[in-house]
Amino acid sequence: MESFRHIGPGPYGDRSTVIFKGGRFEGPKLRGEILPGGGDWEIVRDHGDQQTAHLDTRYNLLTHDGATIYLQTTGTRTGKKEVLSKLGDDTSIGPGEYRMRLNMKMETGDERYSWINQGVFIASSGRSGDQVIYDAYQVL
Secondary structure: OOEEEEEEEEOOEEEEEEEOOOEEEEOOOOEEEEOOOOEEEEEEEEEOOEEEEEEEEEEEEEEOOOOEEEEEEEEEEEEEHHHHOOOOOOOOOOHHHEEEEEEEEEEOOOHHHHHHHHOEEEEEEEEEOOEEEEEEEEEO
16 A cells, blocks of 8 residues: 545545555466556445445556556455454454455456456455455456
8 A cells, every 4th residue: 555545524434545556466367567556445334333345446457468457446345343443454354354345347458368358357355464465256
């Protein structure tokens, strides 16, 4: 995470923006780097002792062979408020203590990866300190 900006409570919930510093990705069909400058525009809502963050991320991937892929995710992170409030600091919190599920939309103009333009993708995700980790899948 590069920067966190708390915007505050508004008509839809408690809004924040997180700008990403970059990272990497690797799987059976894709690998490369996550380019800096993307971000998450999230809205958090409390309901009793539970909390739901509505996630909306957008960023660019650069494959190992030079293709640029746009990635947008939408989804939710849900769990107990006391657990979610510690996610950035407490690396002992495991993925079984909360749920983070995402719909992924990817697109590219690079013909080598044109298959992603027609694909349907989902992810199960989690945090470990300041890292976000996706297990991403193509639905066939």
